[in-house]
Amino acid sequence: DDVTESVKDLLSNEDSADDAFKTSELIVDSPEEKDTDVEEGSEVEDERPAWNSKLQYILAQVGFSVGLGNVWRFPYLCQKNGGGAYLLPYLILLMVIGIPLFFLELSVGQRIRRGSIGVWNYISPKLGGIGFASCVVCYFVALYYNVIIGWSLFYFSQSFQQPLPWDQCPLVKNASHTFVEPECEQSSATTYYWYREALNISSSISESGGLNWKMTICLLAAWVMVCLAMIKGIQSSGKIIYFSSLFPYVVLICFLIRAFLLNGSVDGIRHMFTPKLEIMLEPKVWREAATQVFFALGLGFGGVIAFSSYNKRDNNCHFDAVLVSFINFFTSVLATLVVFAVLGFKANVINEKCITQNSEMIMKFLQMGNISQDIIPHHINLSAVTAEDYHLVYDIIQKVKEEEFPALHLNSCQIEEELNKAVQGTGLAFIAFTEAMTHFPASPFWSVMFFLMLVNLGLGSMFGTIEGIVTPIVDTFKVRKEILTVICCLLAFCIGLIFVQRSGNYFVTMFDDYSATLPLLIVVILENIAVCFVYGIDKFMEDLKDMLGFAPSRYYYYMWKYISPLMLLSLLIASVVNMGLSPPGYNAWIEDKASEEFLSYPTWGLVVCVSLVVFAILPVPVVFIVRRFNLIDDSSGNLASVTYKRGRVLKEPVNLEGDDTSLIHGKISSEMPSPNFGKNIYRKQSGSPTLDTAPNGRYGIGYLMADIMPDMPESDL
Numbered sequence: 001d002d003v004t005e006s007v008k009d010l011l012s013n014e015d016s017a018d019d020a021f022k023t024s025e026l027i028v029d030s031p032e033e034k035d036t037d038v039e040e041g042s043e044v045e046d047e048r049p050a051w052n053s054k055l056q057y058i059l060a061q062v063g064f065s066v067g068l069g070n071v072w073r074f075p076y077l078c079q080k081n082g083g084g085a086y087l088l089p090y091l092i093l094l095m096v097i098g099i100p101l102f103f104l105e106l107s108v109g110q111r112i113r114r115g116s117i118g119v120w121n122y123i124s125p126k127l128g129g130i131g132f133a134s135c136v137v138c139y140f141v142a143l144y145y146n147v148i149i150g151w152s153l154f155y156f157s158q159s160f161q162q163p164l165p166w167d168q169c170p171l172v173k174n175a176s177h178t179f180v181e182p183e184c185e186q187s188s189a190t191t192y193y194w195y196r197e198a199l200n201i202s203s204s205i206s207e208s209g210g211l212n213w214k215m216t217i218c219l220l221a222a223w224v225m226v227c228l229a230m231i232k233g234i235q236s237s238g239k240i241i242y243f244s245s246l247f248p249y250v251v252l253i254c255f256l257i258r259a260f261l262l263n264g265s266v267d268g269i270r271h272m273f274t275p276k277l278e279i280m281l282e283p284k285v286w287r288e289a290a291t292q293v294f295f296a297l298g299l300g301f302g303g304v305i306a307f308s309s310y311n312k313r314d315n316n317c318h319f320d321a322v323l324v325s326f327i328n329f330f331t332s333v334l335a336t337l338v339v340f341a342v343l344g345f346k347a348n349v350i351n352e353k354c355i356t357q358n359s360e361m362i363m364k365f366l367q368m369g370n371i372s373q374d375i376i377p378h379h380i381n382l383s384a385v386t387a388e389d390y391h392l393v394y395d396i397i398q399k400v401k402e403e404e405f406p407a408l409h410l411n412s413c414q415i416e417e418e419l420n421k422a423v424q425g426t427g428l429a430f431i432a433f434t435e436a437m438t439h440f441p442a443s444p445f446w447s448v449m450f451f452l453m454l455v456n457l458g459l460g461s462m463f464g465t466i467e468g469i470v471t472p473i474v475d476t477f478k479v480r481k482e483i484l485t486v487i488c489c490l491l492a493f494c495i496g497l498i499f500v501q502r503s504g505n506y507f508v509t510m511f512d513d514y515s516a517t518l519p520l521l522i523v524v525i526l527e528n529i530a531v532c533f534v535y536g537i538d539k540f541m542e543d544l545k546d547m548l549g550f551a552p553s554r555y556y557y558y559m560w561k562y563i564s565p566l567m568l569l570s571l572l573i574a575s576v577v578n579m580g581l582s583p584p585g586y587n588a589w590i591e592d593k594a595s596e597e598f599l600s601y602p603t604w605g606l607v608v609c610v611s612l613v614v615f616a617i618l619p620v621p622v623v624f625i626v627r628r629f630n631l632i633d634d635s636s637g638n639l640a641s642v643t644y645k646r647g648r649v650l651k652e653p654v655n656l657e658g659d660d661t662s663l664i665h666g667k668i669s670s671e672m673p674s675p676n677f678g679k680n681i682y683r684k685q686s687g688s689p690t691l692d693t694a695p696n697g698r699y700g701i702g703y704l705m706a707d708i709m710p711d712m713p714e715s716d717l
Helices: 002-012 018-023 031-040 054-065 068-072 074-080 083-112 116-123 129-158 182-186 189-198 213-230 234-260 265-273 277-281 283-296 303-308 317-368 387-400 415-419 425-438 443-477 481-499 504-514 517-548 554-581 603-617 619-628
Strands: 171-173 178-180 585-590 595-600 642-645 648-651
Touching: 054 234, 054 303, 054 317, 054 443, 068 074, 068 283, 068 317, 068 425, 068 443, 074 083, 074 265, 074 283, 074 317, 074 425, 083 116, 083 265, 083 277, 083 283, 083 303, 083 317, 083 517, 083 554, 116 129, 116 303, 116 443, 116 517, 129 189, 129 213, 129 425, 129 443, 129 481, 129 504, 129 517, 129 603, 129 619, 178 182, 182 189, 189 425, 213 234, 213 443, 213 481, 234 265, 234 317, 234 443, 265 317, 265 415, 277 283, 283 517, 283 554, 303 443, 317 387, 317 415, 317 425, 317 517, 425 443, 443 481, 481 504, 504 517, 504 585, 504 603, 517 554, 517 603, 517 619, 603 619
Parallel strands: none
Antiparallel strands: 171 178, 585 595, 642 648
């Protein structure tokens, strides 16, 4: 009766019944149907886990998007690509690529209330592979990302001692005398500690060298932390998010205040903000800025979609997209200020040592008569010389001893030279920054704070990454979340053992370079195409209007339809060309030389690099072929044959033929787990794509429209 009444209302006057239609439901009163609805994540909104508050959700998205890259990648790019001038291309690309695509992922997750697999299955079953590809990339990234958290845990555990263990080079004793470790003397105390004490690194990727037990324990601890936090999904991780997302900001602000009080910090910040405008015109700067925007927001991972799928349908996801994007940007700028202030202080310390050593050399030359005392100004005391006086003396000697000057081996000791040594990634966090902190008063305290911040930044991103793997699989295959999370973490720890052998650091570099960049770009391009050209951009804009309560700006329409796909394709081509031009290799630590050396990957290494890219993107063509040629029978009612009506899942038998009257008459309720409709009951939208999209009516996502002749008798209906 309910079904009949609803359809009669629609047929009587479709247009005037708009509002009533939007709020109407088709309900079949059978206990079995209720059971399946609860499982399938239906209109009963309480059945799907939800965020306790809007703040918790925003912090989760911020925690996922703000990661280690903001601290150790953004400052490096800023330094390398024109200082303050780099912020302009970054902001432009954030507006053109970042915010529109972030908004797109938030809105599809919130609208369809599924993980990445379910979302793309819903838009078109043939494009279901996009979701699987996201899961594979997430898993690859989780494997090595947690290793970095393990490294941070190791340094955190070693920071509770005074002096810090990487403060001085170790002494080696033999039978006759004691001497400084040669490998450390040729490099530096922090470099030696990182490569030899922490990683105990081998000389090439081919020398595995066995497991590093210290790092193995740290990796296990990192995976246990992630597993315990994620075991109940957002219900368990949501509590931890308050600490893991907010604590890094407390640390960064404390570091900024402390660094400003140190000598030389202003030099570092001045160096950072001095714009080199000519560099801005280079295409490489724009490519690197686009890549950074892309990864900073976590696009394509599925974590953004998974988190937003736990939202209420009327949540203003446009506001969320803009807010999270700008929080991310300002976090990057804050981290860059901190890094350059600290590096400015470090450069000042090194510069002072340089001036002292070179002043002593000049005094020796004066005693030996190599340099005449007359050329040194009388007011300068070389035993306690300032930086300005030293540079004055240096310039005088350079002019007077023009031909002999190179033989004197004097250093100019310019602070800019030290600041121009660009470092990123592990080199910044575990070498440059740790060295700077050894000169801080109360250095163990600052070291504990810094590495605890790195652990929290890493965990926030890991929660989103694991959610991007677990949520889609739970939604699709109906497995228990707790069991899946434990299996996922256990398997990842076992595979992750390749990263904690002595050559493990080289595998981290390999995975970082090849497992994510290209596959994620391809995934996001396909997401953009799926929404705009398969589902239909006009229909999507209508859905957004219905969901948000207001029509989003036309700016997004043009971005999604024209600008973003073109920009993404350009970025993909540029990345492929760049990858082809730069030889595949890694920086190996050579113990005898105590320095890094670039080595090419062996043949098997190249095979692994190619395999990472291929495996990550393979689900897309495989699922397309399987669904295109019906290689797997869909009648079992999997996601290929599931439609949604405002969140209520209606299982649609794919091969249902014959008399539709049997749907209402002649079936007992026990045979009807949910209302079944043949394909011909849906009105196809004019101009709809030929791809097998889920049947949608005029109102977009999941409104059922009966394609029945007005004069059909009610009994037949």
